[in-house]
Amino acid sequence: MPEQEGRFAYEGLDRLIHERARLSVLTSLLTHPKGLTFVELKAMCSLTDGNLSRHLSILEQDGMVLIEKGHEKNRPQTLCRITAYGKKRYLEYLETLEQVVRDAAKIAEGSKANSRGRMRPAEA
Amino acid sequence: MPEQEGRFAYEGLDRLIHERARLSVLTSLLTHPKGLTFVELKAMCSLTDGNLSRHLSILEQDGMVLIEKGHEKNRPQTLCRITAYGKKRYLEYLETLEQVVRDAAKIAEGSKANSRGRMRPAEA
Numbered sequence: 632m633p634e635q636e637g638r639f640a641y642e643g644l645d646r647l648i649h650e651r652a653r654l655s656v657l658t659s660l661l662t663h664p665k666g667l668t669f670v671e672l673k674a675m676c677s678l679t680d681g682n683l684s685r686h687l688s689i690l691e692q693d694g695m696v697l698i699e700k701g702h703e704k705n706r707p708q709t710l711c712r713i714t715a716y717g718k719k720r721y722l723e724y725l726e727t728l729e730q731v732v733r734d735a736a737k738i739a740e741g742s743k744a745n746s747r748g749r750m751r752p753a754e755a
Numbered sequence: 756m757p758e759q760e761g762r763f764a765y766e767g768l769d770r771l772i773h774e775r776a777r778l779s780v781l782t783s784l785l786t787h788p789k790g791l792t793f794v795e796l797k798a799m800c801s802l803t804d805g806n807l808s809r810h811l812s813i814l815e816q817d818g819m820v821l822i823e824k825g826h827e828k829n830r831p832q833t834l835c836r837i838t839a840y841g842k843k844r845y846l847e848y849l850e851t852l853e854q855v856v857r858d859a860a861k862i863a864e865g866s867k868a869n870s871r872g873r874m875r876p877a878e879a
Contacts, residue, residue: 636798639779639782641779646775654855658858659763674760675760677760677764725859731852734782735845735849736849736853738785739846
């Protein structure tokens with residue numbers, strides 16, 4: 632009995648958002664609606680200046696983020712915010728991401744129940 | 756008050772698994788522990804022969820899937836299965852994916868509550 636065609640295609644996983652660094656940036660901005668400075672975003676996402684600049688520029692060109700160059704206490708400061716369009720796109724993406732988690736979670740639950748309760752190794 | 760460094764870095768988003776086609780393939784195989792034929796997998800993931808072959812080969816080289824070429828009713832048939840190692844890697848990845856969903860879900864809930872209850876456009 633063949634399952635529905637495309638059942639696991641996850642076409643809603645928007646490639647622009649799915650890339651790990653951009654997913655980090657957008658989730659940070661979504662959860663900080665007043666915006667984050669370039670410096671804050673860089674630290675939260677553990678990205679280099681160059682990588683963050685590159686990904687922000689891709690997202691800005693697509694209209695998903697807004698980048699404002701200004702000053703704070705006479706020092707240049709770049710403020711980044713998610714746009715209403717970016718939020719809409721992210722929330723559509725999130726629906727598919729939640730579906731992936733739902734599909735996998737039943738199996739994951741079974742595995743945890745069957746595991747021998749081994750501890751995760753402590754982080755170095 | 757600065758938030759924890761790397762709070763949104765999501766370093767557990769294993770690049771080998773996160774790529775959309777491979778996430779499709781691995782989720783299909785995880786939820787079908789007896790394995791799927793190449794033809795079934797292709798349909799479930801909406802991939803072309805070439806794309807599926809390429810991604811399966813990447814996953815096989817990494818030890819995450821097992822590919823057995825055999826015969827069924829005198830016709831060649833390729834059976835694909837996730838390995839124990841592949842399942843372990845996927846479940847580690849899933850923990851971070853669930854964290855992304857948790858981080859975003861609070862905001863998403865707020866948005867749904869604030870929306871005007873507009874229906875999603877029907878699929879064409």
